[in-house]
Amino acid sequence: xxLARVIGRVVATTKYAGLEAxxxxxxxxxxxxxxDMGAALVAAAVxxxxxxxxxxxxxxxxxxxxxxxxxxxxxxxxxxxVEEAAVLGREIGWEER
Amino acid sequence: MFLADVVGTVVSxxxxxxxxxxxxxxxxxxxPDGRAxxxxxxGIDRAQAGLGDRVLVIDEGNSARQMLGCPEGALKTVVxxxxxxxxxxxxxSYDHRERRPLEELGA
Numbered sequence: 001x002x003l004a005r006v007i008g009r010v011v012a013t014t015k016y017a018g019l020e021a022x023x024x025x026x027x028x029x030x031x032x033x034x035x036d037m038g039a040a041l042v043a044a045a046v047x048x049x050x051x052x053x054x055x056x057x058x059x060x061x062x063x064x065x066x067x068x069x070x071x072x073x074x075x076x077x078x079x080x081x082v083e084e085a086a087v088l089g090r091e092i093g094w095e096e097r
Numbered sequence: 098m099f100l101a102d103v104v105g106t107v108v109s110x111x112x113x114x115x116x117x118x119x120x121x122x123x124x125x126x127x128x129p130d131g132r133a134x135x136x137x138x139x140g141i142d143r144a145q146a147g148l149g150d151r152v153l154v155i156d157e158g159n160s161a162r163q164m165l166g167c168p169e170g171a172l173k174t175v176v177x178x179x180x181x182x183x184x185x186x187x188x189x190s191y192d193h194r195e196r197r198p199l200e201e202l203g204a
Contacts, residue, residue: 001121001138001139001140001173001174002136002137002138002139003107003123003137003139029136030137031136031137032104032105032123032125032137037136037137038136046113046171047111047112047113048111056107056109056112056121056139058171058172058173059173060158060173061158062158062171062172062173063171065158065169065170065171066113066171070169077171079112079113079116079171080109080111080112080113080116081109081110081111081112082107082108082109083108083109083110084106084107084108085105085106085107085108085123086105086106086107086108087104087105087123088104088105088148088199088200088202092105
């Protein structure tokens with residue numbers, strides 16, 4: 001699992017059967033300093049989140065397992081809303097809010 | 098499996114059911130000699146680890162599901178051990194008994 005910030009939404013009217021009810025969102029993975037880590041990606045938002053939120057996501061086959069229908073083509077899923085991520089007592093990830 | 102330093106904690110009040118009541122740690126993977134490497138991850142703590150500990154991490158779904166007894170859970174990264182010491186080329190490259198100042202973990 002990785003820490004990430006939601007940076008936008010992706011809307012696709014036509015989706016694979018089973019994914020109709022799952023919103024897609026752009027997320028930017030973050031490192032332990034709160035800085036961008038690698039490229040942004042699209043993830044299935046299994047937990048309701050919106051742009052600006054700090055989240056954690058799981059990648060690989062587990063992304064699909066997090067979805068309501070588990071045999072779907074998904075390789076990243078937002079599995080939690082992060083209220084606080086602290087490194088050595090210092091909060092990270094909220095600088096841009 | 099790989100080694101990582103516990104550099105922080107993550108609090109998530111809204112998450113998928115299998116993760117509820119699990120302690121989440123921010124993990125920075127390290128090389129055998131202790132240098133940071135790879136991507137920072139979030140892991141489920143199953144070893145009573147804490148800030149500053151060097152830990153053993155497994156980042157693979159089937160093992161994680163087996164550990165947590167949840168065959169269909171979207172689980173992947175689990176802290177499975179706290180490292181006492183690491184021996185590399187005949188000498189200790191990490192020793193848990195030498196209390197490292199937390200600042201050394203500074204991001």
